[in-house]
Amino acid sequence: MLEIIIHGRGGQGAQTAGNLLAQAFFREGKQVQSFATYGGARRGTPVNSMIRIDDKPIRLRCDIERADAILCFDRSLLDARLLHWADRDTMIVVNSAGLRENYSSLGDYRIYPIDGVALSQDHELGRIVNSALLGAFCCLLGSPALDTMSTTILEAAPVKQKRNVAACRAGFEAAMRQFVRNEPIREAEAR
Amino acid sequence: MMKMSSTKTLLTGNHAVAWGARLARPKFIACYPITPQTPILEKLTDFHMAGELDAEILTPESEHSAMAACISASLTGVRVFTATSCQGLLLMHEMLHYASGARAPIVMFNVNRTVASPWAFWPDQTDSVSQRDTGWIQLYSESGQESLDSVMQAFRIAEQVVNPVLVNQDAFYISHALEPVEVPAQETVDRYLPPFHPEHVLDPERGESLGNVVSPEMFCQHRKDIGQAMQLAIAVAQESDAEWERLVGRGYGIIEPYCCEGAELVIVTMGSMCGTVRHTVDEMRARGRSVGLLKVRLFRPFPVEAVRDALAGIPDVLVLDRNFSPGTGGVLHQELKSALYGMTDAPRMHGYLAGVGGVNVPPGKIEEFVDQVRRNEPAIHSVWTG
């Protein structure tokens, strides 16, 4: 089972990203479960979207305790509280223009900064960073396939579908350029 | 069996419920929105706007009024659905008694949420278990798929025994979890749920009155009748589940013993936590530990005989209650103690309050509980965890 946490602030689209990711995996024939904190969450407060992916039906009805991968929408949220869900094997993608070295003080973690804001602005999407980050995340996670993710966004994104697809592809390319070609990343394996 | 096409799609638990309600073809829905139930009502009104749901949808000023409207509508002889959660269910309390007394076969869906105060939105079943004496049949669901299927079964049970049915799913872990759900074909449901034509209806042409002033003896006889209908509901619920399984291949039973054979310890619980326990049981069994799960799906009427049969010969029973009745403890714990009272070689009964207020109960916690039980004698009262 693959367990993923998408962390962001209310209104940033973490829940939409979680549902899009779950749909992409479902499209590839996986069993999925995606849920997010709700109700009490206001715009700007930290929110979690949790996604489980497996080949067998998922029966767990509890929070993820240790994530295989984390997608963090806001670098100010990447702190000890978020890392509570991570260990050294957890792949962490963070929306940041900084370098990996900037995060070394947090400890021995696999942190991949991706400048989602710049990528989104390139595609006239303003502050809505989820498609670009999802592209980078797919690239670094090794699944779902970029085409599956793009098709899912095209069909399910609420607005500006084509620009979101382009941002997703650009995110995928950026991650490939920044990290894969320099440092091959082991595909996250099902645990 | 004729094969009819169903659709597998990603749905939240709430949208699965709305699909279930739509497929049951209710004629009347009176509903008041409340987190975390609101998406059910939203989806139903979407269906209605799109012309896919031929029902009158009323949105009154409160849940009390919603239930009052449901009772009246039901007594005119139409199929009625509604949905609510926590405070809303409690605001209906008076009308819940009235609905069962009126023998109005309404189906209501409740999303289990903490009851204020303090204010919160997390899964907790105190809202519905505290309605156990209102005369409503109660089912608890483990997944979005089961919620959809339970709505179908609930209408069949309600209309056969002429009593209202409350189906419950936990907030958050089910209501807001997006997961694959198979939506049955309308023809399948139509075959399963015939049109509703009750024997007695309120109709000025017929000159019948319901709920009139009665003598003590008449009132007592009326209560006995409700009790008889309730007892009958056990068999009807089993039959309804079996027939649904025959049609779509999915059945749940009124209780479900999972890996209970030869188990040294069986965990008894309701709702979403069954899934986590099921997962834990598999992992522990894989490590050679003989634990099992008894899922209680039908909570009212409480299936005493079936529970006794399932737990006969089990040395230890651990009841996990995601609810709390101050002054007594876990409600399911009480129910189990009562059900097994006087049984020869009854299991030792351990009651844990686990997940009250939405506290996370992951597999690791459950394993800890099991270890704790094996080390300790049962306490008379429920034990707080977490």
Add this chain to the structure above:
Amino acid sequence: MNEPAPAIWTTKTTEVVKTGSWRVALPAYVNPPAPCRNACPVDGDIAVWIRHIESQAYRDAWLTLIDNNPFPAVTGRICHRPCESPCNRGRLDEPIAIRSLERFVGDMALEQGWAFPGTPVSKEETIAIVGGGPAGLAAAFHLRRMGYAVTLIEAQPELGGVMRYGIPPYRLPKNILDAEIQRILELGVDVRTNTRISTRADFENLRSEFAAVYIATGATVPKRLPQLDYSQPWVIESAAYLEQTNAGDHPQCGAHIVVIGGGSAAMDVARTARRHGKVVTVLSLEAEPAMPAQSDEVLEAKDEGITLIAGAMLQSVSDRAQQGLQLTCIRVDFEAGAVPGEFHVTPIPDTTFTVDADTIVPAIGQDPDISGLHDLLEVEAALVRIDGQQQTSLGGFFAGGDLVTMQRFVTVAFGFGKQAATEIDRYLRSGTPARDLAAQPEVSIDVINTHYHPRASRAVPQLVPATERQASFGEVELELPLSEVLAESQRCFSCGNCTFCDNCFYYCPDMAINREKNGYSVNDDYCKGCGLCVRECPTGSIIMRAET
């Protein structure tokens, strides 16, 4: 197969328990008459047409009005409105401005050109009507609507009687009168103007030509003051004065006019003279509150600069040639008699005073001209004697209006005309049932649930300022704006005129009120006589009756 579930509980119908047995009083849905209707000379369905105004169904309002009165634009201006003083609304705050509402509907009908529903002549008898004034015209209208052919005979060149020759245009514009008369003539009436029927032979000829004759020749002979020399050129009869002024002429008279009389005709003369630039003094026997003229006429006259000397009597006139006339008068106590027109005056000693004048216009009332009738029909004092059906002593001859009553009001004459049509029809067709005169007690304020009627003040029509009025024969009273008409219509209690509000139906704790096609009925098997329906009725349409 499972055993069947216990059935839902039903006590079947509770109708076996007849809860009405302890009752001592039973409500009755009777729609009792409203006080306004009882007071209305034409028996108008006032509450009904006001309700139509409220729902903005103006044509329906008009159709209801004309069932009883073909002249709503006329009565909407000059009716003496006996309906308003008994109005129950007046017990809460102020009476409904019924006349103003009637004028609104009457004027709208003229503006819209609404015609009376056409009625073909369906009956073989032709009726002669002698006199084209208010009573005659009303009778012609109602008889035509019943299907009779009608011949209307008028001595004057034009129809209208007192409405045309008596009432000045600032109270009743001629175009309004003409239009409402014309609308009647369009129903198909044989009109013979300039035809005076006065001799016994004239009447006997009519008798042979027509199936029935209605005489409504009015009161055209002026009463005379014994202390006044009518042969003098400075005396002008009020009728002659008004006939000339209403025709646009200026009668020969001096600068200072004294009008003698306290009725509407006196006011009409005085106010007309004022408009001709005269200095006017009115000398009335009655003290001001007792004057037969309508109080607003008196107030308006005073506003226009007319001097009123009320409670005084002319004793003598001395002609001082170049200095004009000097009238010697005395204060009097006035006591009305038992019947209209009768009175008694007592001069108050030592209250003599004088008034200067150039011309005197006596306006003290008129009597019918019965010179050609008194050897044909029975007469009584100055009036033709009729029975309760307006029949004279001579078979086939009916009489009405000023000819038979001292109630000298245009609306009263309209009422005579309407009733005459009914009576003539019954005379010709004896099968027609008589009107149920055993009338019910009218709705009193006590049975109106005034909680449903918030207090609101009465609509008051605006008047043209007095300074403008003195120089103009334009209408004095302006029409109410639509918003005020609608607000006023909402003030009406609809006394005894059920509005189908369902209060009785819903408030009944025993479900003993049934809705019927045209109202409600009470099921006495279950009615406990609690009276809630009566108490909650906003219109007094349902009443309690004691049971024995």
